[in-house]
Amino acid sequence: GEDVEQSLFLSVREGDSSVINCTYTDSSSTYLYWYKQEPGAGLQLLTYIFSNMDMKQDQRLTVLLNKKDKHLSLRIADTQTGDSAIYFCAGNQFYFGTGTSLTVIP
Amino acid sequence: DTGVSQNPRHKITKRGQNVTFRCDPISEHNRLYWYRQTLGQGPEFLTYFQNEAQLEKSRLLSDRFSAERPKGSFSTLEIQRTEQGDSAMYLCASSTAGGADTEAFFGQGTRLTVV
Numbered sequence: 001g002e003d004v005e006q007s008l009f010l011s012v013r014e015g016d017s018s019v020i021n022c023t024y025t026d027s028s029s030t031y032l033y034w035y036k037q038e039p040g041a042g043l044q045l046l047t048y049i050f051s052n053m054d055m056k057q058d059q060r061l062t063v064l065l066n067k068k069d070k071h072l073s074l075r076i077a078d079t080q081t082g083d084s085a086i087y088f089c090a091g092n093q094f095y096f097g098t099g100t101s102l103t104v105i106p
Numbered sequence: 107d108t109g110v111s112q113n114p115r116h117k118i119t120k121r122g123q124n125v126t127f128r129c130d131p132i133s134e135h136n137r138l139y140w141y142r143q144t145l146g147q148g149p150e151f152l153t154y155f156q157n158e159a160q161l162e163k164s165r166l167l168s169d170r171f172s173a174e175r176p177k178g179s180f181s182t183l184e185i186q187r188t189e190q191g192d193s194a195m196y197l198c199a200s201s202t203a204g205g206a207d208t209e210a211f212f213g214q215g216t217r218l219t220v221v
Contacts (some may be wrong), residue, residue: 004148042110042212043149043197088148093139093201094162094208096148 002026004089011103018079020100022072022089024056027051029091031066034074037086037099046074046087074076110213112198118219119188126184127216138181139210140173141197142166148195155181156203179201188220 003025012018020034035050049063049072051054056063062075072089084104089097111130119125131138136157141149152171153163157178167173170188177182186194195217201210 009202040214042214044198044212045209090148093154093199094151096141096150099146 002029002091002095004095006087006089006092006097006100008098009101009103011105012079014079014081015104016079018076018083018102018104020074020076020087020089020102022074022097024070024072024089024091024093024095024097026095027067027070029095031092032063032072033090033093034061035088035090035096037088039085043088067104076102081106110200110211110212112196112197112216114216115214116217116219118221121188121190121220123188124184124186125188125215125218126182127196127197127198127218129181129183129200129213131179131181132211133179133199135200135202135211136178137145137197137201137203137210139201140181140183141199143195143197143215144193152183185218190220193218193220 005023034046035043036046037043047058047061060077064073081104086099086101088099125130132212135220139154141150143149151164152167153173155175170186173183195215199212
């Protein structure tokens, strides 16, 4: 199996950028995903990156992948209060991180 | 069909009883996944099906757990002789088979409480 670690909490002010980090142990994942989970709601796919890419930008979201360090990050530009949620990184569809709870302060 | 449907949404059972959960995937999706999520943790992969074939099972799936997808459409997850440690949210997801852009859509889960 794969261990996927994330910091538990992140707090930012509205309008600032948020950076959520993820480290993993196994390099075999072909795709790496970021999911968002809001209270009482199912997980929602935000974006993904193929393992042979270094960066992917999708509107306010930027994913960076450092394969050497086995590090994945999600940057949310101009963070809004509606971005407050728990964010999970995942390898393929099988290995999920512990989740980072993002709180956006108005 | 607006998404992945799971039933029941909540289940309270006494320790030692058997429980069964159902997942109805999005109709054209041939992959179906089961996960377990406890408070403060990410989803833990349990098993997945491609059509009716169960292709992978996690070591978390003890012999008390069994999953089926008899006709390649809906799936059931059964837990026999439930234990208090089985209390969790059980999530189902479905996708088409293929590359990364075959997004997995999650249901809202079945919350199991074993008392």
